[in-house]
Amino acid sequence: MAIQTRPEHFGPYDLLRDLPSSPIGERFLACHRATGGQHTLYRLPVCRDAHERRRLIDAVERVGSLDHPHLTSVEAFSFDVEGHPWLATRFHGHHGGLLTLGELLDSRGGRLSPDEVGRVLDHLLTALAQAHCKDVRQGPIRPNDVLVDRHGSLAIELLGLRSILEQHDPGEAADDVASCLALAQQTLTGRMRDDGVLSASVLGAPALGQFLTGGLDPALGFTSADEAIAALRRALDGAVEPQPRVKSVLRRLRPRAWQRGQA
Numbered sequence: 505m506a507i508q509t510r511p512e513h514f515g516p517y518d519l520l521r522d523l524p525s526s527p528i529g530e531r532f533l534a535c536h537r538a539t540g541g542q543h544t545l546y547r548l549p550v551c552r553d554a555h556e557r558r559r560l561i562d563a564v565e566r567v568g569s570l571d572h573p574h575l576t577s578v579e580a581f582s583f584d585v586e587g588h589p590w591l592a593t594r595f596h597g598h599h600g601g602l603l604t605l606g607e608l609l610d611s612r613g614g615r616l617s618p619d620e621v622g623r624v625l626d627h628l629l630t631a632l633a634q635a636h637c638k639d640v641r642q643g644p645i646r647p648n649d650v651l652v653d654r655h656g657s658l659a660i661e662l663l664g665l666r667s668i669l670e671q672h673d674p675g676e677a678a679d680d681v682a683s684c685l686a687l688a689q690q691t692l693t694g695r696m697r698d699d700g701v702l703s704a705s706v707l708g709a710p711a712l713g714q715f716l717t718g719g720l721d722p723a724l725g726f727t728s729a730d731e732a733i734a735a736l737r738r739a740l741d742g743a744v745e746p747q748p749r750v751k752s753v754l755r756r757l758r759p760r761a762w763q764r765g766q767a
Contacts, residue, residue, distance in 0.1 A: 514590055515582060517545060523602055528666055531602070533595065542595035543579070544602070546662075550587040560589055563668040569638050574631035576651065576661050593662070598654035605658065605691070606647030614694035618709035620656075621692045622740050627658040628684045629736065633729035636677045640664040643674035645683045647690070681726050685719045692716070715739040 510519055516537050523531035529548035536543060551557040568578035580592035597603060605624070609616070616624065628650065635641065642649075642663050651659050667674040674680070692709065715736055719726050726732040 546591040548589040605650040641674040
């Protein structure tokens with residue numbers, strides 16, 4: 505196998521150093537020559553044929569339509585002379601590189617404070633709401649799919665691109681919301697969602713615990729990110745949060761995408 509080397513330049517970007525690879529390809533820290541802004545560049549594998557190339561272009565166009573502070577939006581896209589697709593996004597990191605939510609959890613003993621979990625939910629749910637307006641869905645959201653910058657702001661990395669490229673069914677908008685809530689429960693309790701999950705009330709966060717419990721009940725749950733955001737803000741303001749409305753029998757029996765992703 506040929507060893508890939510990092511070029512010094514790509515278009516208007518000067519490549520500064522390697523970053524850890526992502527599931528879709530290599531990552532590099534780069535500086536825009538004209539503006540001086542920092543960016544993350546992704547070098548993807550060469551497309552095998554014209555059909556794969558067309559699917560990639562369509563996927564980037566869909567994901568590139570998203571623009572939100574808690575998403576790493578595609579700012580530029582092109583192919584190099586060898587046929588590698590390249591993506592450029594705003595650099596959502598710090599002086600040490602990129603930090604994922606999973607890495608932050610590892611450094612913090614597997615848990616965040618209730619206030620921090622509330623911020624995680626607010627950032628991710630508002631990002632999902634914008635994506636769902638453009639009919640882009642993520643599928644299961646894992647801790648390493650989320651980047652954390654030096655100010656503690658979160659961003660879902662290239663939301664929806666991986667599921668489109670791998671032709672995975674991301675499920676419905678409600679599945680994205682449930683996956684986000686499952687991730688938040690993990691960050692609050694230090695455990696994946698299961699029958700033995702630690703009660704959030706034990707951790708001094710009864711309102712947040714009630715919100716998560718209702719939203720993750722198989723027979724209940726939020727139908728949209730906007731609905732979940734409104735309920736979250738009422739819960740964090742101390743209002744008594746009613747249970748989400750019961751979904752249809754078909755909906756209750758259908759395994760959610762985020763649950764399939766944990767299998």
